[in-house]
Amino acid sequence: MLALIKSLLETYLGGFVRLIPSYYLFGSSYRDFFRYYYPSNGNINKNTEDLVRLNLSRIIALSKKTSFYNADNESIEQFSFINKETIMLQTNRFLISKAGADYITTGGTSGKPLAFYINKNRKGIEWFWMTHNWSKVGFDVDKSWRAVLRNHKLHGKKVVVNRLMKEYQFDNFNQSAQYLDFVIDFIERKQIPFVHAYPSAAFQLAKRALSTGKKLPCVQAFLCGSENVLPAYKELIQNELGIRMYTWYGHSEKLILAGEGKTCENYHALPLYGYAELIDENEQNITQSGQTGELVGTGFINTVMPFIRYRTGDYAEYVGETCPDCGHIGLTFKNVTGRWDGEKIYTSNGGFVTTTALNMHNDIYDHISNFQYYQDTVGKLEVRVVPLPTFTQQHKVEIKNEIIEKVGEQLVITVVEVPDIEYTINRKYKLLVQKAVV
Numbered sequence: 001m002l003a004l005i006k007s008l009l010e011t012y013l014g015g016f017v018r019l020i021p022s023y024y025l026f027g028s029s030y031r032d033f034f035r036y037y038y039p040s041n042g043n044i045n046k047n048t049e050d051l052v053r054l055n056l057s058r059i060i061a062l063s064k065k066t067s068f069y070n071a072d073n074e075s076i077e078q079f080s081f082i083n084k085e086t087i088m089l090q091t092n093r094f095l096i097s098k099a100g101a102d103y104i105t106t107g108g109t110s111g112k113p114l115a116f117y118i119n120k121n122r123k124g125i126e127w128f129w130m131t132h133n134w135s136k137v138g139f140d141v142d143k144s145w146r147a148v149l150r151n152h153k154l155h156g157k158k159v160v161v162n163r164l165m166k167e168y169q170f171d172n173f174n175q176s177a178q179y180l181d182f183v184i185d186f187i188e189r190k191q192i193p194f195v196h197a198y199p200s201a202a203f204q205l206a207k208r209a210l211s212t213g214k215k216l217p218c219v220q221a222f223l224c225g226s227e228n229v230l231p232a233y234k235e236l237i238q239n240e241l242g243i244r245m246y247t248w249y250g251h252s253e254k255l256i257l258a259g260e261g262k263t264c265e266n267y268h269a270l271p272l273y274g275y276a277e278l279i280d281e282n283e284q285n286i287t288q289s290g291q292t293g294e295l296v297g298t299g300f301i302n303t304v305m306p307f308i309r310y311r312t313g314d315y316a317e318y319v320g321e322t323c324p325d326c327g328h329i330g331l332t333f334k335n336v337t338g339r340w341d342g343e344k345i346y347t348s349n350g351g352f353v354t355t356t357a358l359n360m361h362n363d364i365y366d367h368i369s370n371f372q373y374y375q376d377t378v379g380k381l382e383v384r385v386v387p388l389p390t391f392t393q394q395h396k397v398e399i400k401n402e403i404i405e406k407v408g409e410q411l412v413i414t415v416v417e418v419p420d421i422e423y424t425i426n427r428k429y430k431l432l433v434q435k436a437v438v
């Protein structure tokens, strides 16, 4: 019955409900953050540091209610770093209460997923911050419609409308040229201003639009998160199609959320969402721009199971404590590579290279519709490509030579043509399928 009401609301009544501004619609958690972030004196920057300190002291106070954290810790620097394994081995020692909480698992691409409790009200808070990010490229939370190409399976339907969320959901599991043409025509006919998509899906759609001569002038921006963003995606969407590809970094643990700026393409951690740090291999805070380290988060949203100084397994390049390009206050970084274990390609000399190091030359994307690295044996790497009609043997040689140039003889490279690549169960793109036993 509840499901029926939900469906009716989303399909038919949502349009009326959305006449109520988001401020009321998304609940008290959304309103709390709204007041928090837009203080009555209007001076956001001046308040930021005070509010960060306040949030940190709240989380530290909560840590004393768990049996895991050291009850004597009074400042964030006193806490030791933890990671996925720390929590998996002793979940209950982190738990304060199950009341008002959901039990969720992260859909990691490698290894065992992490399961934990988190406040039910996270959705309103998340929506507030996510749309705050999108507002940088003109998104209006009360007015803007989105075409969504993420993890929806539509079971034969071509499009589903959710008036409450102002979204048209498309089936990202169907990427046939015919279906992409339908999506492109639909976006043009309805003049949909935002395309909210996995980066890989945005790339496929943009590629199809370009090849059919439709430049989607109604689209103000692609809104892309939840997967690695390859340089080739930005190149095609921004430089060839001429549409902004706005991306962000976030994760299901809800500790760090960082979005690009209005014109600046660095990632700016939102200081009131969580406390973000970047550390080197000796667990020291990085202070030099250009240095790469691991992102560490202390979340402000989860008050039932506090995550303090959690090593995310994601790596990024340090830009600054504030952004030198746009003046944002808060950790600023770029060049994120997702969960490290999934990104290592093992070489015959006992070391590894990362998928980021292997970035393929942009020209090759004109001749393939997709590609993926596949490794099941240390020292060997298969590059799987889904060819376009213009793909030739010469391109295979180019791909191979380009990789050898970067890694030397430590990897035996083969390039194979495949009809399609593998995706995760949520239809996320996987750059690397790693099956080697190390």
Ligand SMILES: [Zn+2]
Pocket: 261, 264, 265, 266, 268, 323, 324, 325, 326, 327, 328
């Ligand atoms: Zn910036």
